Amino acid sequence: AQSVTQLGSHVSVSEGALVLLRCNYSSSVPPYLFWYVQYPNQGLQLLLKYTTGATLVKGINGFEAEFKKSETSFHLTKPSAHMSDAAEYFCAVGKGGGADGLTFGKGTHLIIQP
Amino acid sequence: KAGVTQTPRYLIKTRGQQVTLSCSPISGHRSVSWYQQTPGQGLQFLFEYFSETQRNKGNFPGRFSGRQFSNSRSEMNVSTLELGDSALYLCASSLEGGNTIYFGEGSWLTVV
Numbered sequence: 767a768q769s770v771t772q773l774g775s776h777v778s779v780s781e782g783a784l785v786l787l788r789c790n791y792s793s794s795v796p797p798y799l800f801w802y803v804q805y806p807n808q809g810l811q812l813l814l815k816y817t818t819g820a821t822l823v824k825g826i827n828g829f830e831a832e833f834k835k836s837e838t839s840f841h842l843t844k845p846s847a848h849m850s851d852a853a854e855y856f857c858a859v860g861k862g863g864g865a866d867g868l869t870f871g872k873g874t875h876l877i878i879q880p
Numbered sequence: 881k882a883g884v885t886q887t888p889r890y891l892i893k894t895r896g897q898q899v900t901l902s903c904s905p906i907s908g909h910r911s912v913s914w915y916q917q918t919p920g921q922g923l924q925f926l927f928e929y930f931s932e933t934q935r936n937k938g939n940f941p942g943r944f945s946g947r948q949f950s951n952s953r954s955e956m957n958v959s960t961l962e963l964g965d966s967a968l969y970l971c972a973s974s975l976e977g978g979n980t981i982y983f984g985e986g987s988w989l990t991v992v
Contacts, residue, residue: 800980800981802983808985808986809884809886809970809983809984809985809986810970810972810983811983812980812981812982812983815980856923858923860981867913867915867925867928867936867938868915868923868925868981869925870922870923870924871922872922873922873923
């Protein structure tokens, strides 16, 4: 069975500050890990993914995440927050492909303070 | 190229009715999966289809069903609607063997 835990349902940072959204997972097989962003009244947009290889993954909009197997973590970071980053962020784990479906965390609402 | 397209975007139904939602995947994608998103339960996997066959199913009652057509378009149906079925229903598509799932904008269902 797979599961995802996102620490903090709400995270507030100042514009220009570091963004850190935490994600821990459990998986019985080598995981495929994803971060998605959801803006109000929209679907999910893929930010980045880890499948195999390099553990530091760069995504869109300046976001990156590092896969740490020993810590079963896949935290999302961005060096400098922008007002447009305010959204809901979801971490997800899969076994690869779409066949088994993704297991999502509960989401973290990112608030950017001016 | 066009993304995942879902119709209708918004709809309101009455308890006991049934509803059908439609999804057109990205061109060339043969895998289509469906998710339900609610404030209480978050995002939950409903089922996945490939080549007109359901390959996996989440933990939902039999009132939730789906199908896929030969052109990879998919529909999901919910019968005997309950208030708790009010949710955003998201469709996603991916390549066979692909490890990236692309989501549509979703269909907002309100049951009154």
